[in-house]
Amino acid sequence: MMNWAILGPGSIAHHFAAALKEEGESLLAVGARNKMKGQAFAEKFDIPRVYEGFQGVLDDAEVDVVYIATPHAYHYETIMEALHHGKHVFAEKAITVNAKQLEEITDLAAEKQLIVAEAMTIYHMPIYKELQQLVDAGKIGAIQTLSVNFNSIKENDPENRFFNPELAGGALLDIGVYALSFVRLFIKDEPNEIISTVTKHETGVDQQAGIILKNRQGQLAAITLSFMVESPERATVMGTKGFIDIERFSRAEKATVCYIEEGNTEIMESGETAKALQYEVRAMKELIEKDVPHVTLPYTKDVMNIMDQLRKQWEISFSFE
Incomplete structure (x- = not known):
């Protein structure tokens, strides 16, 4: 079974975490800039690992795929970091701000044989x-x-x-x-x-x-x-x-x-x-x-x-x- 992690525990992330639980998936970690917010999110969805910021999630060798629910402006940088750390990426829409960012992301994903996809219902x-x-x-x-x-x-x-x-x-x-x-x-x-x-x-x-x-x-x-x-x-x-x-x-x-x-x-x-x-x-x-x-x-x-x-x-x- 894959281990998921969530970066950015905002409103849509609550719905996505619930979906993961409904599907019987392993939600291993959450990363939040505000640790108290991250801890509250983890308690709600029974997530064992809470990291202040995103680096701890990316460094966690047991995390296989990250779901990114931050504002659009932060997607490119966060996705690139996740790919460099060997994680598959599922990012909220819009996946990036422009086509150049998306091209760089998909090129890196192909190079590292990882999946990157947009959460477009x-x-x-x-x-x-x-x-x-x-x-x-x-x-x-x-x-x-x-x-x-x-x-x-x-x-x-x-x-x-x-x-x-x-x-x-x-x-x-x-x-x-x-x-x-x-x-x-x-x-x-x-x-x-x-x-x-x-x-x-x-x-x-x-x-x-x-x-x-x-x-x-x-x-x-x-x-x-x-x-x-x-x-x-x-x-x-x-x-x-x-x-x-x-x-x-x-x-x-x-x-x-x-x-x-x-x-x-x-x-x-x-x-x-x-x-x-x-x-x-x-x-x-x-x-x-x-x-x-x-x-x-x-x-x-x-x-x-x-x-x-x-x-x-x-x-x-x-x-x-």
């Missing part, structure tokens, strides 16, 4: 495997257009991770990565045309954006992101013979498929929203233990390239890049 929800099979079978015809909305109001605090540029804040890296990952899952290849507009927060990061993507096959995707409004998290995939409508697409368990020619509707259900992080754990285990193809990594790279281009259009960069 969309790639591992069972419903999407079934929907891809439906699309591949031509049930809704050729995909032409996608529409994705992800809007989530955030407290207007310039110091929090959502708006602080020193923490790589902004809607794009926080929720936009979900929308782009969804699009990339269903289109044939990476977009080669990108049109966008943005509303910036007073700190300079993006807080609202409209994005249109087009690839060489002519497939179009329209995305709206916002930290300023709240709306249902919805995605629609439109083909020449029908469409798929998905609510709460980031952790979907149900989809409505409408067939235009037949004039009927089908409800598809698979998996459970509540088990989203457990599906991630299973996928990471398979990558490490069964040596299965890392099919989501090219999507992760494409999404990072798109986000780089968007931030360039918006003239948004971070001081540490």
Whole structure:
């Protein structure tokens, strides 16, 4: 059995630790900058080893894989250190801040024969495997257009991770990565045309954006992101013979498929929203233990390239890049 460790015991790490326990995994250690916070986390999840900071975890020879749940700005440095210490890495989205960082990480992982992956729920929800099979079978015809909305109001605090540029804040890296990952899952290849507009927060990061993507096959995707409004998290995939409508697409368990020619509707259900992080754990285990193809990594790279281009259009960069 592999031994897991968690770096950064924040809110999402609590959910991931619970998922590890549900899957019967060995959660051996936690590393936290605040030792008291780390100890409280360890007591809650019965974790035997607590380290102040991350170095102790990385030096622990019994730790096989680390889950990184720190703000985006710290991912690159932490992932590189973990790989240098021989650890497999599962990092929260967005896995890095830019494509150059991701390339360096994946190159090092390949050199050391280690697995590095992004904790992107969309790639591992069972419903999407079934929907891809439906699309591949031509049930809704050729995909032409996608529409994705992800809007989530955030407290207007310039110091929090959502708006602080020193923490790589902004809607794009926080929720936009979900929308782009969804699009990339269903289109044939990476977009080669990108049109966008943005509303910036007073700190300079993006807080609202409209994005249109087009690839060489002519497939179009329209995305709206916002930290300023709240709306249902919805995605629609439109083909020449029908469409798929998905609510709460980031952790979907149900989809409505409408067939235009037949004039009927089908409800598809698979998996459970509540088990989203457990599906991630299973996928990471398979990558490490069964040596299965890392099919989501090219999507992760494409999404990072798109986000780089968007931030360039918006003239948004971070001081540490």
